[in-house]
Amino acid sequence: MGVILMKGNEAIGESAIIAGCRHYFGYPITPQNELPAYMAARLPKVGGTFLQAESEVAAINMVYGAAAAGARVMTSSSSPGVSLKMEGISYLAGAELPAVVVNMMRGGPGLGNIAGAQGDYFQAVKGGGHGDYHSIVLAPSTVQELADLTGKAFDLADEYRMVVILLGDGFTGQMSEPITLPKPSGRSFDKSSWSLSGAKGRDPHIIASMRLNPDNALEMLNLKLQAKYRQIEKSETLWESVSVDDAEYLLVGFGLSARICKSAVSVLRKAGVKAGLFRPITLWPFPAGQLAAVSAGKKKVLVVEMNAGQMVQDVRLSVGGAPVDFLGTLGGATPQVDAIVERITGHAG
Amino acid sequence: MSRSTVTGGDAMYVGIFFAGFGGQGIILAGRMVCLAAMGEGKHVSHIPSYGAEMRGGTANCSVVVSDEEIGSPLVPRPDVCVVMNTPSLLKFQPIVKPGGLLIWNESLIHSAPERTDIEILAVRANDIAEAAGSYRSANMVMLGALIKRRPSVASMNAVLAVLNEAVSARHRELNQVNRKALAGGYEAA
Amino acid sequence: MPVDTVQEKVVYERPRSLADVPNHYCPGCGHGIIHKLLAQCIDELGIQESTILVAPVGCSVLAYNYLRVDGCEAAHGRAPAVATGLKRVHPDTTVISYQGDGDLLAIGTAETIHAANRGEKITVIFVNNAIYGMTGGQMAPTSLQAQKTKTSPYGRNPADVGFPIRACELLNTLQAPVFIERCAVSSVKTILKAKRAIMKGLRNQVEGKGYSFIEILSMCPTGWGMEPREAVSWMEAEMVPVFPLGNLRDR
Numbered sequence: 001m002g003v004i005l006m007k008g009n010e011a012i013g014e015s016a017i018i019a020g021c022r023h024y025f026g027y028p029i030t031p032q033n034e035l036p037a038y039m040a041a042r043l044p045k046v047g048g049t050f051l052q053a054e055s056e057v058a059a060i061n062m063v064y065g066a067a068a069a070g071a072r073v074m075t076s077s078s079s080p081g082v083s084l085k086m087e088g089i090s091y092l093a094g095a096e097l098p099a100v101v102v103n104m105m106r107g108g109p110g111l112g113n114i115a116g117a118q119g120d121y122f123q124a125v126k127g128g129g130h131g132d133y134h135s136i137v138l139a140p141s142t143v144q145e146l147a148d149l150t151g152k153a154f155d156l157a158d159e160y161r162m163v164v165i166l167l168g169d170g171f172t173g174q175m176s177e178p179i180t181l182p183k184p185s186g187r188s189f190d191k192s193s194w195s196l197s198g199a200k201g202r203d204p205h206i207i208a209s210m211r212l213n214p215d216n217a218l219e220m221l222n223l224k225l226q227a228k229y230r231q232i233e234k235s236e237t238l239w240e241s242v243s244v245d246d247a248e249y250l251l252v253g254f255g256l257s258a259r260i261c262k263s264a265v266s267v268l269r270k271a272g273v274k275a276g277l278f279r280p281i282t283l284w285p286f287p288a289g290q291l292a293a294v295s296a297g298k299k300k301v302l303v304v305e306m307n308a309g310q311m312v313q314d315v316r317l318s319v320g321g322a323p324v325d326f327l328g329t330l331g332g333a334t335p336q337v338d339a340i341v342e343r344i345t346g347h348a349g
Numbered sequence: 350m351s352r353s354t355v356t357g358g359d360a361m362y363v364g365i366f367f368a369g370f371g372g373q374g375i376i377l378a379g380r381m382v383c384l385a386a387m388g389e390g391k392h393v394s395h396i397p398s399y400g401a402e403m404r405g406g407t408a409n410c411s412v413v414v415s416d417e418e419i420g421s422p423l424v425p426r427p428d429v430c431v432v433m434n435t436p437s438l439l440k441f442q443p444i445v446k447p448g449g450l451l452i453w454n455e456s457l458i459h460s461a462p463e464r465t466d467i468e469i470l471a472v473r474a475n476d477i478a479e480a481a482g483s484y485r486s487a488n489m490v491m492l493g494a495l496i497k498r499r500p501s502v503a504s505m506n507a508v509l510a511v512l513n514e515a516v517s518a519r520h521r522e523l524n525q526v527n528r529k530a531l532a533g534g535y536e537a538a
Numbered sequence: 539m540p541v542d543t544v545q546e547k548v549v550y551e552r553p554r555s556l557a558d559v560p561n562h563y564c565p566g567c568g569h570g571i572i573h574k575l576l577a578q579c580i581d582e583l584g585i586q587e588s589t590i591l592v593a594p595v596g597c598s599v600l601a602y603n604y605l606r607v608d609g610c611e612a613a614h615g616r617a618p619a620v621a622t623g624l625k626r627v628h629p630d631t632t633v634i635s636y637q638g639d640g641d642l643l644a645i646g647t648a649e650t651i652h653a654a655n656r657g658e659k660i661t662v663i664f665v666n667n668a669i670y671g672m673t674g675g676q677m678a679p680t681s682l683q684a685q686k687t688k689t690s691p692y693g694r695n696p697a698d699v700g701f702p703i704r705a706c707e708l709l710n711t712l713q714a715p716v717f718i719e720r721c722a723v724s725s726v727k728t729i730l731k732a733k734r735a736i737m738k739g740l741r742n743q744v745e746g747k748g749y750s751f752i753e754i755l756s757m758c759p760t761g762w763g764m765e766p767r768e769a770v771s772w773m774e775a776e777m778v779p780v781f782p783l784g785n786l787r788d789r
Contacts (some may be wrong), residue, residue: 023623023626023627025623047702049626049627051626052649052687053619053652056601056651057616057619057648057649058616058648058649059619060621060654061612061613061616061619061620061623061649062619062620062622062623062626063612063623064612064616064619064620064623065592065610065612065619065620065621065622065623065624065625065626065627066623066626066627067623068610068620069590069623069624069627069628071626071627073623073627087613088613090612090613095611127647162599171718196590196608196609196610196624196628197628197631198589198590198607198608198628198632199585199586199590199607199608200587200588200629202616203589204602204607204608204609205608205609206602206603206608206609206610206611206614207609207610207611208593208602208609208610209611210599210610210611212600244703246717274692275613284716330785
């Protein structure tokens, strides 16, 4: 098919279908409406199911049911809607069910606005719902990466039987860029040992997160989850680094703010300032070790986010010696290249 | 996992901002620039205004065309700004980068831009479009003017080549007029 | 060779679909009866190997331990949404959403109404005992006027918290459902009727007909603060007039 110009939200939809997703449940909210619209048009043509749920809460629980039934399933929303889904995400974590949840973040708190923002880092990365759990959080920064990470998200969800959050923002979802649609990964996951399909010729399967029985059953479940999370921290971190080797100044950002940082690196380099960029692609697991190594010996680390300072906390925990500074924009405002340059050089670029 | 370097060389980079009424084909003009530039092997990005903003009657979009991978897709200080109505001129004239280009629709805007540190081009877009066959092709007139003044963005051939792909099927009968309007804008610049 | 042989004739046995384990329900609780009816119907329809039971939050949260079919826990009120997800993936299975009154008519009202309105091809078993049992006897959306509970200690006052909600009548305003019936498990007669309704509700699904809703009035002696026998009488005298038994729809 070659290179096509595609909108971010639609690229997620087509990539999900390529990855074998045939079930989508969602509820309308801007700025991600192109994704459900895309699924509504496409899924019936590939034998799939699109269902507009009565609420975000119902949608995530339909996802839970479809995941329990062994299907590759997805829902999408934007910040206020994802808050509503948090109950279901905790249940998915407790029942160890695989699902992909897309959050194209907008400005908050409350109803906020519909501009792109990054204020849900804490919610996605630190839990959001109740109980000790993690979701794998992927933070794409281009439409191509939205497409590529969608397939990756389904594979990770199935491999670890957990929720994978694709954490984008309104701008990235609305943006069109040339992309090459991904190919299916070819990986397959046998879910027949646990999924629900009717207990034909086998003992019944039960999908549940409640553990009331004795012998510390809930503690055992939690220990198992934590062991899984430690394994993921070891093997699934993703990141990108740009011009870091000789850099004296290191910018750190994710998603859209990382792209803006990339432009700032270019401007700084032109001005003879040795700057580089470290971009976590997995926000959980956070590439702490890699950032520690990359940031060693730098004069300054500047974290740029479209929020009041969320990922910067993980950066501070990761960086050894270098001083960590923060530049944030609020309420759907986007960081300006000039402001980043000025923060590094002390004067406008 | 992924490592790369940014050289900071002098690559071609043009940030373009289109603004006007909803219905003037602002988003389409931006998409056509992207498709045409893509066809010539360039990197592009396109972000429309969306949501509640769209309902208010104004529409705008940001387009970047570059030789290199695009960092920020946002265009807070455009190199080229195309405004098709008065509110857009008032709102966006100040953000054009010094030395940049402002193309304004003289058919609908009755007071000329005042800045002296930028290149200013008046185009009677609606009149030229009417002469080509329909006022609805005014966006194409502006696009023709844009690529004349900034040929590095895309060639006329590249733009003509993407007309059928860019324009939705129900408006495709207008493409004959669109071709004339593109040429009219090109001439007028 | 024996002089005479004893003929054994089985007149009753535990349904295959009902697990042979002690349950956790209180003496006089209706859930045990309803579980058995469900198991009998599943056996008689021969669908044990193609049934998925969605258990709610509430006293019947462990229902999947008692019915020998694939089981799925749902968050409070979300059973119809979970059942929707299951059924849309496996349209050939029989999906049962088993819910109590708080689950179905309070926290899960939206899921209840919309699954019914979509005509989701599932069977909903609604156990109405007019109280929150598991959490210790709080007021339910179906608690009766003047009924005393932990959270209506002076009696349910309609001027303050409204009247009991009638689920069958509410759902009967929708076009999609194919079967709506209210039953009870207070006597042999009503129990047999309830079984017939459950059977119909499940058969509708096996035949791919559509959404079936069976409300079953059930006793909660513990929550009501009564002896089991007294609870049966109270249900018949007080609940049935507010929630009249009978079929509202059978297409």
